[in-house]
Amino acid sequence: MELTIQADDKELERVLDFIHQQLPSDCETDLLYKIDLAAEEIFVNIAHYAYKDKLPEEQTGTAWITCTMENDTLTMIFKDTGIPFNPLAKADPDITLSAKDRSIGGLGIFLTKKYMDSIDYKYENGENILTMKKMIFRCH
Numbered sequence: 001m002e003l004t005i006q007a008d009d010k011e012l013e014r015v016l017d018f019i020h021q022q023l024p025s026d027c028e029t030d031l032l033y034k035i036d037l038a039a040e041e042i043f044v045n046i047a048h049y050a051y052k053d054k055l056p057e058e059q060t061g062t063a064w065i066t067c068t069m070e071n072d073t074l075t076m077i078f079k080d081t082g083i084p085f086n087p088l089a090k091a092d093p094d095i096t097l098s099a100k101d102r103s104i105g106g107l108g109i110f111l112t113k114k115y116m117d118s119i120d121y122k123y124e125n126g127e128n129i130l131t132m133k134k135m136i137f138r139c140h
Contacts, residue, residue, distance in 0.1 A: 034115035041108035050082025
């Protein structure tokens with residue numbers, strides 16, 4: 001299934017609801033938290049930065065989110081036609097430092113990489129394409 005949505009913070013709840021529709025109803029709270037954090041991080045980054053090179057009145061663009069559940073694996077694909085940006089290229093923050101000694105930013109992507117089983121980025125045909133996968137173990 002694919003969701004075409006305005007890349008705006010106000011649409012985050014719709015994005016998360018769309019993803020939740022693909023998940024098993026007995027999805028563990030901890031797992032749901034990790035999926036939500038990763039999806040929120042990627043979508044909010046698109047909303048805040050992908051289209052910032054446009055005129056102020058045109059700064060909201062479109063995001064396309066594909067979400068599938070197959071063989072106990074959730075696959076989420078986030079696409080936008082904004083500025084090319086690979087969030088995986090940024091160095092991980094030094095989490096051994098205290099919060100006041102760390103530079104601002106990067107923790108959300110760090111947690112996204114930690115929580116997802118795989119993440120892949122490519123820029124192709126004018127699109128940022130970020131694919132995240134997470135194994136969903138079902139209770140039997």
